Amino acid sequence: MVSNFIQQYKTPLKLCDDLISYFNKNIEHTRPGEAGFKVNPLIKESTDLSCAFKNIYPIKDYMVHINKLILKYQDKYTELKDHARYACHKGFNIQHYNPNGGFKRWHNERMQTIDGDRLLVFMTYLNTVPGGGTHFKYQKKTIRAKKGVTIIWPTDFTHTHKGEISKTREKYIATGWIHFT
Helix, strand or coil, X not given: CCCCCCEXXXXXXXXXXXXXXXXXHCHHHCEECCECCECCCCCEECEEEEECCCCCCCHHHHHHHHXXXXXXXXXXXXXXXXXXXXXXXXXXXXXXXXXXXXXXXXXXXXXXXXXXXXXXEEEXXXXXXXXXXXXXXXXXXXXXXXXXXXXXXXXXXXXXXXXXXXXXXXXXXXXEEEEEC
């Protein structure tokens, strides 16, 4: 069986709830979701909270969890062990999408030169959204938005993707990148 390099892992449900709570308690620090350098609601419609590494719960616990999942991903794709050092060390974003919101355009995580140090991307669905998820163009695969599911995949054009938009439900995700260190 040929791999599509999209792997799914479990994230504790309590951690998902606590990340949503952290987002809601820090709403004054959010910003409109950015697609490149300009916010264009035809491309991406979200509210984002940047979570730089902090030694506080739930930020630290989520980053530790993601780094453990990276090791599992690396165990499956052992060639990664030969790469230069990499980790989730620049933080992540918690994103909230209202009904009809989402990343509506096909994209990948290395579309700009400033993204050149990204190796992998991760995303955790913090709540279940019937009809919501992420669609991967070339893999012809949709991952449904189910609370506690974390996916990791390569950042390049081979994994071009976009959000599956729910017309009736809001969606929360935590997402970020694995960078070379």
